Amino acid sequence: AQSVTQLDSQVPVFEEAPVELRCNYSSSVSVYLFWYVQYPNQGLQLLLKYLSGSTLVESINGFEAEFNKSQTSFHLRKPSVHISDTAEYFCAVIGGGTYKYIFGTGTRLKVLA
């Protein structure tokens, strides 16, 4: 069975500083990995995903994540955050031919002025 661990429940960071949100997964089969974001008072929306191919994937608003199979990680990074990046970020995994998405508990990113 798959599982996802997001160790950091909250990450405060100053505007224009870099940030990394950690995600580790466990699975005995090949996986697809996702980061979803929930802005205040909005629904969950996809930020980026890894299905196959290049292990580095990017979003349109400057986030990137790298699939690291040996470390079973899919950490999310941004070199310079904005106030508008304040949101809750969820890592998710599916694998083994199933459609059963497993989400982490989320990391609340708070960008400070």
Added chain:
Amino acid sequence: GAGVSQTPSNKVTEKGKYVELRCDPISGHTALYWYRQSLGQGPEFLIYFQGTGAADDSGLPNDRFFAVRPEGSVSTLKIQRTERGDSAVYLCASSPGLAGDTQYFGPGTRLTVL
């Protein structure tokens, strides 16, 4: 185009009552998912439909929970004999249908069982 909609947005009920939560997916999406999100937690998978059939209902917590999608579009999550522990936000998502497709989430229904 229209996104995923869920009704009602809020539902308050008493312990032991029956509730129905509705999800209208994006038109043409064959896959539909139900999740439950408790405070401070990520979405917890409940059930997945491919078309009209429940392809995976392994996340339903017990037989008080049931979901249908009779025409392959709108879905209803039904909870019998509600308990206080059922209080949560119930999320619906739809996707075109293949594993790895982006899920589009609705705004959720906040269920409160008194």
